Amino acid sequence: MNDNHQLLSLNDAARLTSLSRSMLNRYRREGRFPxxxxxxxxxxxxxxxxxxxWIADRIAARAA
Structure with a gap:
Protein backbone atom coordinates (compact mmCIF):
# COMPACT_ATOMS: atom_id res chain seq x y z
CA MET A 1 0.00 0.00 0.00
CA ASN A 2 1.19 3.50 -0.82
CA ASP A 3 2.20 5.15 2.47
CA ASN A 4 0.58 8.39 1.27
CA HIS A 5 -2.77 6.65 1.57
CA GLN A 6 -2.21 4.69 4.77
CA LEU A 7 -4.19 6.05 7.70
CA LEU A 8 -3.47 5.74 11.40
CA SER A 9 -6.07 5.88 14.13
CA LEU A 10 -5.55 8.25 17.03
CA ASN A 11 -4.44 5.28 19.14
CA ASP A 12 -1.96 4.17 16.46
CA ALA A 13 -0.58 7.71 16.13
CA ALA A 14 -0.20 7.90 19.90
CA ARG A 15 1.65 4.57 19.94
CA LEU A 16 3.89 5.57 17.03
CA THR A 17 4.84 8.92 18.60
CA SER A 18 5.01 7.66 22.21
CA LEU A 19 2.62 10.48 23.17
CA SER A 20 -0.67 10.17 24.99
CA ARG A 21 -3.95 10.75 23.17
CA SER A 22 -4.55 13.88 25.25
CA MET A 23 -1.12 15.29 24.33
CA LEU A 24 -1.74 14.57 20.65
CA ASN A 25 -5.09 16.33 20.89
CA ARG A 26 -3.42 19.32 22.55
CA TYR A 27 -0.78 19.44 19.79
CA ARG A 28 -3.60 19.24 17.21
CA ARG A 29 -5.45 22.17 18.80
CA GLU A 30 -2.21 24.18 18.82
CA GLY A 31 -1.46 23.32 15.16
CA ARG A 32 1.67 21.41 16.15
CA PHE A 33 0.65 18.02 14.74
CA PRO A 34 -0.52 16.95 11.27
CA TRP A 54 6.55 14.89 12.03
CA ILE A 55 8.57 12.32 14.00
CA ALA A 56 11.61 12.77 11.71
CA ASP A 57 11.39 16.54 12.20
CA ARG A 58 11.45 16.09 15.99
CA ILE A 59 14.53 13.85 15.68
CA ALA A 60 16.27 16.35 13.39
CA ALA A 61 15.49 19.23 15.77
CA ARG A 62 17.43 17.62 18.61
CA ALA A 63 20.66 17.88 16.61
CA ALA A 64 20.26 21.63 16.17
Missing part, protein backbone atom coordinates in the same frame (compact mmCIF):
# COMPACT_ATOMS: atom_id res chain seq x y z
CA UNK A 35 -4.17 17.63 10.54
CA UNK A 36 -6.58 14.76 10.96
CA UNK A 37 -8.62 13.23 8.16
CA UNK A 38 -12.31 13.09 9.14
CA UNK A 39 -13.72 9.61 8.51
CA UNK A 40 -17.11 9.98 10.09
CA UNK A 41 -19.04 11.99 12.62
CA UNK A 42 -16.80 10.95 15.52
CA UNK A 43 -13.91 9.20 13.78
CA UNK A 44 -10.61 10.65 12.60
CA UNK A 45 -7.33 9.29 11.30
CA UNK A 46 -3.92 10.64 10.37
CA UNK A 47 -1.93 10.19 7.18
CA UNK A 48 0.90 7.83 8.16
CA UNK A 49 3.54 9.57 6.02
CA UNK A 50 2.71 12.94 7.64
CA UNK A 51 3.06 11.47 11.13
CA UNK A 52 6.38 9.85 10.19
CA UNK A 53 7.62 13.18 8.79
Missing amino acids: RAVPLGEKRIAFVASEVRT
